[in-house]
Amino acid sequence: MNYNLVKAGLNLHAILKNLEDIAEFDSEMKELTSSWNISIKFIVKGGPSATVRFSGGRCTVEPGIEGKASIILWFLSPAHLNRMFDGAANPIPLKGFTKLGFLSKEFPKLTDRLSFYLKPDDKLMTDKNYLEMNTRLTLNTAAFAVPEIIKGDPVGKKISSKIPDGTVAMRILPSFHSVNITFSSGSAVAHKGDTDKPSAVMEMKNVSLANSFLNGRTDAFTAIASGDVSIKGIIPMLDNMSLLLDRINHYIS
Amino acid sequence: MKTYKYNATQKLFRRAAKVIPCGIYGHYSPAPLVPATDYPFFTSKAKGSRIWDIDGNEFIDYMCAYGPMVTGYGNPKVDAAAQKQAKLANCVTGVPPVMVELAEYMTDLIPSADWVFFAKNGGDVTNYAVMIARAATERKKVIMVSGGYHGVSPWMQGEGHHGVMDDDKKNVLAVKWNDIPGFEKAVSDNRGEIACFISSPYHHPTFADNEFPAEGYWQKIEEICRREGILIITDDIRAGFRLHMGGSSEYFGYKSDLTCFCKAMANGYPISALTGTESLKSAASKVFYTGSYWFSAVPMAAALTNLREMKKINAPKIMLNTGKKLLDGMVKIASSYGYDLKVSGASSMPYLRITNDPSLMLHQEWCGECTKRGAYFTSHHNWFISTAHNEKDIKRTWDIVDDAFKAIKKKYGDEY
Numbered sequence A: 001m002n003y004n005l006v007k008a009g010l011n012l013h014a015i016l017k018n019l020e021d022i023a024e025f026d027s028e029m030k031e032l033t034s035s036w037n038i039s040i041k042f043i044v045k046g047g048p049s050a051t052v053r054f055s056g057g058r059c060t061v062e063p064g065i066e067g068k069a070s071i072i073l074w075f076l077s078p079a080h081l082n083r084m085f086d087g088a089a090n091p092i093p094l095k096g097f098t099k100l101g102f103l104s105k106e107f108p109k110l111t112d113r114l115s116f117y118l119k120p121d122d123k124l125m126t127d128k129n130y131l132e133m134n135t136r137l138t139l140n141t142a143a144f145a146v147p148e149i150i151k152g153d154p155v156g157k158k159i160s161s162k163i164p165d166g167t168v169a170m171r172i173l174p175s176f177h178s179v180n181i182t183f184s185s186g187s188a189v190a191h192k193g194d195t196d197k198p199s200a201v202m203e204m205k206n207v208s209l210a211n212s213f214l215n216g217r218t219d220a221f222t223a224i225a226s227g228d229v230s231i232k233g234i235i236p237m238l239d240n241m242s243l244l245l246d247r248i249n250h251y252i253s
Numbered sequence B: 001m002k003t004y005k006y007n008a009t010q011k012l013f014r015r016a017a018k019v020i021p022c023g024i025y026g027h028y029s030p031a032p033l034v035p036a037t038d039y040p041f042f043t044s045k046a047k048g049s050r051i052w053d054i055d056g057n058e059f060i061d062y063m064c065a066y067g068p069m070v071t072g073y074g075n076p077k078v079d080a081a082a083q084k085q086a087k088l089a090n091c092v093t094g095v096p097p098v099m100v101e102l103a104e105y106m107t108d109l110i111p112s113a114d115w116v117f118f119a120k121n122g123g124d125v126t127n128y129a130v131m132i133a134r135a136a137t138e139r140k141k142v143i144m145v146s147g148g149y150h151g152v153s154p155w156m157q158g159e160g161h162h163g164v165m166d167d168d169k170k171n172v173l174a175v176k177w178n179d180i181p182g183f184e185k186a187v188s189d190n191r192g193e194i195a196c197f198i199s200s201p202y203h204h205p206t207f208a209d210n211e212f213p214a215e216g217y218w219q220k221i222e223e224i225c226r227r228e229g230i231l232i233i234t235d236d237i238r239a240g241f242r243l244h245m246g247g248s249s250e251y252f253g254y255k256s257d258l259t260c261f262c263k264a265m266a267n268g269y270p271i272s273a274l275t276g277t278e279s280l281k282s283a284a285s286k287v288f289y290t291g292s293y294w295f296s297a298v299p300m301a302a303a304l305t306n307l308r309e310m311k312k313i314n315a316p317k318i319m320l321n322t323g324k325k326l327l328d329g330m331v332k333i334a335s336s337y338g339y340d341l342k343v344s345g346a347s348s349m350p351y352l353r354i355t356n357d358p359s360l361m362l363h364q365e366w367c368g369e370c371t372k373r374g375a376y377f378t379s380h381h382n383w384f385i386s387t388a389h390n391e392k393d394i395k396r397t398w399d400i401v402d403d404a405f406k407a408i409k410k411k412y413g414d415e416y
């Protein structure tokens, strides 16, 4: 497994996944995408693939390339895909030449918004909506990064072998947003939303504390000791998951 | 029953977090105390089996400083010996004579010990033991039990932990506890390369039931190790002197080549020891190993008095019996509320778990409820009993346990 392959997995399955929530929770983007009826496949030679679908006012980003697509974007390598995410390369459209206008004008409005929300500065963070969106996307990115780290990162693989089977729930209170990650035999699947019978739970007291915590501005131990973040259940699952999350920084910052 | 508040604790913790990494780090970190807000973090005073936090709350302490307290906080005999020595000399140029006396006493006390080496912490001597084993065998690999804890040197920590490099773990093989075929396989896959097997005398991981050796386990391990020229290092840092005054290998009936002691040695005065057999004395003398405070006399004087006192009263037997009585009563109380409180490990350092909820959440909540009522129970780690825990403590603990179960039952009804 190499650096670019893991990074491509993170870009496609953890970062791009956030388009779903942007299309749902950013009112401008919701309006923009409400009438879109289009699907885009991202295919990377020797790497991951994903399909972004817009239909019925909803956006979904799923791994794989099942079903028909209006547009196919082809990448020569994982490194090529990563360069596109860094804004330094363009994809090769294989299908959907009639939709090039959409690709060059409409779709970038959404992806630009994604970059906007994921690149906070102090001033932006004083805005409640921005803070909420950044927090939501950060939690999603963390959750969906876990399976990628386990799959591709050699250290991540070793860490995951020590995680007992079960589901970890991460919640931002009060009922703001939740994700859950199910571990089974050393692999993981992430979902948005809560879960019924988690094996371990991490609850962040509110959006602003969650933001500091998830972005590493407050130390985890301190947050837990003071009750800003509470954990319960099979704590080694959370300990190991946090080691997995710490691996993300090797690939994307 | 009244439950405690921790306002001063939280306030001081916020100050601590500004100037100390994690606020409180290592095994004293509040993070595995679930929920952390049910626990005191700072202890201002201790006596016998009790501690008082900075909010003035009093606790019967079932963690005993994670093991070092064994004959009661402020034990008058041990403290008197320490103070007497302190008046003479502590950390000075030249070695205190009490060091020789203590070494002589320990080689008499511990059948597997022909010599003793002193340091401060447990990890000092587990690391030294492995270095000696490598020097003696001229082999590089180490077998340890997964889930076992031997300290914080990079080779002892988990892969992926911060500050641990792949190379640090390159020569460390992990086997499962009580798994003789797994052990045989590790040995045959690495024949002639394994210096030692380091293990606690019984398996006492965190967050999981503790396990005694299966019938014949240690004897089989011994047979394989002798056959293959692998040295046995017993990490008796936690269990040492809580099962047997001759070391836990006596309790389980096997011969240890190198044995690490620490926690119960000096009732809280900082000292650890590695003991070994005659045949390893030469290798031990060749490995350069030392530390600034390793020759301090006060902990040695404390250890000498503490060990003598423990031997005199048969401290392990007292602790095993006290633990058994306490736990039998607790299990009964639990079952009267419909909960199955499972006890594992030695009764002098038991691990407990309410099995009704495999996620441990119910157990964690119950431990927090007990702690808030004055019985300091952790949910992630084995507890420790001391010779200072008495009938009164047991009865009070039962009352607390009962009230905490009542509170849990009221909250959850028959959910579990």
Ligand SMILES: Cc1ncc(COP(=O)(O)O)c(C=O)c1O
Residues within 6 Å of the ligand: B066, B120, B121, B122, B123, B124, B126, B149, B150, B151, B152, B200, B235, B236, B237, B238, B262
């Ligand atoms: C079994 C065992 N080995 C080694 C150690 C490490 O001892 P120390 O923390 O004193 O270095 C501990 C500490 O808890 C222990 O329980």
